[in-house]
Amino acid sequence: MSDDNEQKCIICRQTFHPYPMGEKNGTILLSCKACGTVMTEPLVTKDELDAYFASIDPQITHVPDPAREIVDMKNRIMRLGKDATAKGKRIIDVAARQGYAIKAAHLLGMKPYGIDSHEFFTRFAQEKYPPELFQNISVMEYADASPEKYDCGIAIEAFCEQPDPDAFVAGLARIIKPGGTMYIEEVDGNNFNLPRNFANWSYVDPPLNFLYLSKKGMEALLARHGFAIQKMFFTWRPMMRFIAVRR
Numbered sequence: 001m002s003d004d005n006e007q008k009c010i011i012c013r014q015t016f017h018p019y020p021m022g023e024k025n026g027t028i029l030l031s032c033k034a035c036g037t038v039m040t041e042p043l044v045t046k047d048e049l050d051a052y053f054a055s056i057d058p059q060i061t062h063v064p065d066p067a068r069e070i071v072d073m074k075n076r077i078m079r080l081g082k083d084a085t086a087k088g089k090r091i092i093d094v095a096a097r098q099g100y101a102i103k104a105a106h107l108l109g110m111k112p113y114g115i116d117s118h119e120f121f122t123r124f125a126q127e128k129y130p131p132e133l134f135q136n137i138s139v140m141e142y143a144d145a146s147p148e149k150y151d152c153g154i155a156i157e158a159f160c161e162q163p164d165p166d167a168f169v170a171g172l173a174r175i176i177k178p179g180g181t182m183y184i185e186e187v188d189g190n191n192f193n194l195p196r197n198f199a200n201w202s203y204v205d206p207p208l209n210f211l212y213l214s215k216k217g218m219e220a221l222l223a224r225h226g227f228a229i230q231k232m233f234f235t236w237r238p239m240m241r242f243i244a245v246r247r
C-alpha cells in the first residue's frame with residue numbers, strides 16, 4: 001500500500017528523501033536524493049517574493065558592457081538553429097530582464113517579445129528599447145491572456161526563481177508551438193564543479209533565487225509538460241545550457 005502522506009519531490013516526483021545542504025540568508029537548503037535538485041525549505045512563495053521586492057524597490061541599471069551582452073544573447077539565440085531563428089520567426093524571452101535578448105533577436109530580424117514578472121525590469125527595458133516589445137507579466141498569466149504562439153523561446157536563469165515550477169513549465173508549453181524549441185540556461189544544482197559547501201556558492205541567494213535544478217530534475221519537470229531535451233551544451237561552469245523541444 002502506498003502512503004498518501006509520503007512527501008514527493010516537487011521536481012522529480014519521486015519520494016522525497018531530503019539531504020541537508022546547509023543554510024543561506026537564514027534559509028534551510030535541502031537536496032532531493034533522487035534527482036539532486038537543491039531547494040529552500042520551504043520553497044519561497046509568490047506572496048513572499050512580492051513582499052520582498054516591494055520592500056527593496058530595486059533600481060535597475062545596464063550591465064557594465066551592454067553591447068557585449070547583446071552579442072552573447074545573439075549567440076545564445078542562434079544555438080536554436082537556422083530555421084528557428086530565420087527572419088520573421090517569433091521568439092519570446094520569458095525572463096527578459098534589461099531586454100538584451102530582445103534587442104539581439106531584433107537585430108537578427110526576428111519578431112521578438114519579452115515578458116518579465118518583475119515590473120522594475122520591464123520598466124527599464126521599455127525605457128531603453130521599443131516599449132511595445134515588453135510586458136510585465138508572468139508566463140502563467142501571459143499563457144492565459146494571449147492566444148499568441150511562438151516558434152521559439154529563451155529562458156535564462158528563470159527556473160531558479162519560480163515558486164510554482166510546474167505552473168511555469170505548463171505556461172511555457174502553452175506559448176511555444178508544437179515542434180517549437182527553447183534555449184534554456186540555468187544553474188546546475190548538482191554540478192561536479194560546485195563548491196564542496198553548497199551554501200558557500202556565491203550564486204545561492206534566497207529569496208532572489210531558491211531553486212537549483214539538477215539535469216535529472218530538469219528533464220523530469222520538462223517531460224511532465226511535453227518538453228524533451230534535444231541538445232545539451234557542455235560547459236565547465238556549474239550551469240546547464242540546452243535546447244528543449246516542445247513535442
Ligand SMILES: [Zn+2]
Pocket residue numbers: 009010011012013014032033034035036037217
Ligand atoms: Zn527530486
